[in-house]
Amino acid sequence: MKRIAAALATGVATLALSSTAALADETLDAVTERGELVCGVSTGLPGFSNPDDSGNWTGIDVDVCRAVAAAVLGDADAVKFVPLTAKERFTALQSGEIDVLSRNTTWTLTRDTSLGLNFTGTNYYDGQGFLVKKDLGVTSATELDGASVCIQSGTTTELNLADYFRFQGMEYSPVVFDTSDQTVQGFASGRCDVLTSDQSQLYALRTKLDNPDSAVVLPEVISKEPLGPVVRQGDDQWFNIVKWTLFAQINAEELGITSENLDEMMESDNPSIKRLVGTEGDMGEKLGLSSDWAAKIVAQVGNYGEMFERNVGMDTPLQIERGLNALWTNGGIQYAPPIR
Ligand SMILES: N[C@@H](CCC(=O)N[C@@H](CS)C(=O)NCC(=O)O)C(=O)O
Numbered sequence: 001m002k003r004i005a006a007a008l009a010t011g012v013a014t015l016a017l018s019s020t021a022a023l024a025d026e027t028l029d030a031v032t033e034r035g036e037l038v039c040g041v042s043t044g045l046p047g048f049s050n051p052d053d054s055g056n057w058t059g060i061d062v063d064v065c066r067a068v069a070a071a072v073l074g075d076a077d078a079v080k081f082v083p084l085t086a087k088e089r090f091t092a093l094q095s096g097e098i099d100v101l102s103r104n105t106t107w108t109l110t111r112d113t114s115l116g117l118n119f120t121g122t123n124y125y126d127g128q129g130f131l132v133k134k135d136l137g138v139t140s141a142t143e144l145d146g147a148s149v150c151i152q153s154g155t156t157t158e159l160n161l162a163d164y165f166r167f168q169g170m171e172y173s174p175v176v177f178d179t180s181d182q183t184v185q186g187f188a189s190g191r192c193d194v195l196t197s198d199q200s201q202l203y204a205l206r207t208k209l210d211n212p213d214s215a216v217v218l219p220e221v222i223s224k225e226p227l228g229p230v231v232r233q234g235d236d237q238w239f240n241i242v243k244w245t246l247f248a249q250i251n252a253e254e255l256g257i258t259s260e261n262l263d264e265m266m267e268s269d270n271p272s273i274k275r276l277v278g279t280e281g282d283m284g285e286k287l288g289l290s291s292d293w294a295a296k297i298v299a300q301v302g303n304y305g306e307m308f309e310r311n312v313g314m315d316t317p318l319q320i321e322r323g324l325n326a327l328w329t330n331g332g333i334q335y336a337p338p339i340r
Contacts, residue, residue, distance in 0.1 A: 026235050026238075027099055027231070027232075027235050027237075027238035028072065028237055028238055028241065028288055030099070031072055031073070031099055032072065032073070035073065035078060036069075036073075036078050036079065036080050037065060037068055037069040037072065037073065037078060037079045037080070037099055037100065038079075038080045038082060038097070038098045038099050038100075039062075039065035039068075039069075039079050039080070039081055039082065039098060039099065039100050039101075039102055040082050040084045040089055040092050040093060040097075040098035040100065040101040040102065040103055041057065041059075041061055041062060041065070041081050041082065041083060041084065041102060041103050042061070042083065042084070042103045042104060042180065043083040043084065043085055043179045043180065043181070044083070044179075044180065044181060045059065045104060045180055045201060045204055045205075046059070046204040046207055046208070046317065046318065047059055047060065047200065047203075047204050047311050047312040047316060047317075047318040047320075048060055048061045048062075048103075048104050048124075048200070048201070048204065048311070048312075049061040049062045049081070049083075049102070049103060049104075050062075051081070051083075057079075057081045058311065059311050060123060060124060060307055060308065060311040060312055061102040061103055061104060061123070061227075061229075062079075062081065062102070063301050063302075063307045063310075063311065064100075064102040064123050064229050064245070064246065065079045065081065065100060065102050066079055066300065066301050067245045067246070067248075067249060067297045067300075067301040067307075068100060068229075068241065068242055068245050070296045070297045070299075070300040070301055071241065071245050071248075071287075071289055071293040071294070071296060071297050072241065072289060072293075074290070074296055075300075076296075076300035076301055082097065082098050084098075084101075084103060085152075085154070085178050085179055086152055086153065086154035086155045086178075087153055087154035087178065089101055089103055089105065089154075090111070090115050090117065093117060093230060093231070093232060094115065094116055094117070094232065096232075099231075099238075100229055100230070100231055100242055101117075101229065101230040101231075102123075102229045102230075104124070104126075104198060104200075104201065104227045105119075105227060105228065105230055106126075106156045106198075106225045106226060106227055107119040107122065107226045107227075107228055108156060111230075116232065116233045116234075117230050117231065117232060117233060118230065118231050118232070118233050118239050119228050119229070119230050120228060120229045120230065120231060120239060120242040120243040120246065121228045121229065121243055121246045121247065122226040122227065122228040122334075123227065123228050123229065123246055123304075124200060124226075124227045124228075124312075124325060125224075125225075125226055125227075125323075125324040125325055125333060125334075126198040126199055126200050126201075126225035126226070126227050127198070127199055127221035127222070127223055127224055127225050128156075128157055128160050128161075128196060128197065128198055128199065128221065128222050128223040128225060129196070129197075129198075129199035129202050129217055129218060129220065129221055129222070130144070130194050130195070130196050130202075130217070130218040130220065131187070131194065131195040131196070131197075131202045131205065131206060131215050131216070131217055131218075132144075132193060132194050132195075132215065132216060132218060133193065133214060133215055134213070134214055134215060134216050135214070136193060138218070139218070139219075140218060140219065140220065141164070141218050141219075141220040141222065142168060142170075142220075144165075144170060144172065144193075144194060145168075145170040145171060145172075146170075146171055146172070147172050147173075147192075147193045147194050148172070148173045148174075148175055148191070148192040148193050148194070149161060149172050149173070149174055149175065149192055149193070149194045149195070149196055150175045150177065150183050150184075150186045150187045150191060150192035150194065150195045150196070151174055151175065151176055151177070151183065151195075151196055151197075152176070152177055152178070152179070152180060152183050152197065153176050153177070153178060155197075156223065156225065157196055157197050157198070158174070158176075160222055160223040161174070161196055164222045164223075175191050175192045180197075180201065180205060181208075183195060183197070183205070184205045184208050184209070187205075187209075187215075188208075188209055188210070198225045198227070199217065199221060200312065200318070200320060202217050203217065203318045203319070203320060204318055207317045207318070228246075229242050229246065237287070237288055240287055241287050241288070241289065244287060244339075245297060246304075246336070247336035247337060247339070248276065248293075248294040248297055248298075248336075248339065249297060249298070249301070249302070249303050249304040249307060250303075250304045250327070250334055250335070250336035251272075251276055251336045251338070251339055252276060252294070252297075252298050252303035252304070253303040253304045253305040253306075253327060253334075254327055254329060254336070255270070255272055255273050255276060257273060257276065257277065257298055257303060258298070258302065258303055258306060259298055259299055259300075259301075259302040259303070259306060262277070262295060262298050262299050265277055266279060266295065272338070272339070272340075275339050275340055276294050276295075276339050277292070277294065277295045277298075278290075278291035278292040278293070278294065278295055281340075283339055283340075294339070304327075304334060305322075305327075308322065308325060
């Protein structure tokens with residue numbers, strides 16, 4: 001009896017192992033063969049993922065895709081961007097239409113478990129806020145009883161809004177849209193008193209108003225919205241590659257390695273720098289990549305700080321301070337495990 005049970009258990013273990021083995025490496029192989037990474041992004045959100053008139057995509061989420069392409073294919077431009085609404089995004093990843101989802105997506109327990117997906121990290125720490133017309137004279141979210149609220153379907157924003165109003169004992173009427181452009185148009189044309197979304201996006205959406213100064217962001221932040229890249233469950237190698245791409249950028253900032261000084265850094269004697277840029281050790285090999293995988297990321301996309309400043313920082317129309325997204329050594333919470 002015991003022997004049968006043991007044999008059965010071994011059989012089950014073998015079965016489990018071989019099915020995992022069948023899935024392993026699938027995405028890396030597919031991307032390498034295709035010569036292009038397929039990345040799911042938003043339909044258009046300044047600073048995060050936004051196409052210009054000629055179809056060139058920019059933003060901090062777009063740069064995450066470019067960094068993965070630099071690490072895997074050695075070319076940050078070898079990316080096909082697939083614009084997705086909030087409602088479409090998870091199905092696109094589950095079905096294999098995209099290799100990575102990098103679309104201001106909040107990491108939650110439900111999404112990390114029951115959707116069959118894995119969040120790989122946080123490229124932007126956000127929180128939900130409210131944008132109101134200045135002439136409404138409202139200075140706090142607690143004064144919003146009875147308001148109509150423009151909101152996007154299929155988001156954590158919808159769920160947090162319901163929680164917040166219920167907990168405050170306030171009423172509201174939701175005005176629901178599918179894309180951010182529709183949501184901001186709804187707000188601009190007076191369909192609602194208030195627009196709610198992740199705070200970073202409020203600043204981005206405000207730039208789309210005819211007169212951005214006619215609207216103000218209220219001080220309350222009603223939720224935690226850690227936004228990050230997502231992959232399918234079942235391909236641990238790909239999960240590691242996407243996860244360590246962002247960690248490499250954060251570590252590069254911490255070590256002072258930038259796209260500008262990378263050549264100098266290739267000559268450094270600092271063991272941590274040597275491991276990151278690939279002049280010592282076999283970190284790339286462990287990921288199934290070349291030894292200069294992280295050097296390529298930094299050369300072509302930059303470190304985390306460069307990526308942040310270029311897309312959403314103080315010199316951009318969004319003018320967002322590093323705040324929570326500063327490195328842990330600088331009063332923020334961006335912290336990456338060591339490359340060793
Ligand atoms: N972070 C939240 C909200 C994400 C979201 O989709 N927000 C809207 C705010 S307007 C957006 O980004 N829309 C961009 C688009 O329509 O493509 C989530 O993961 O559910």
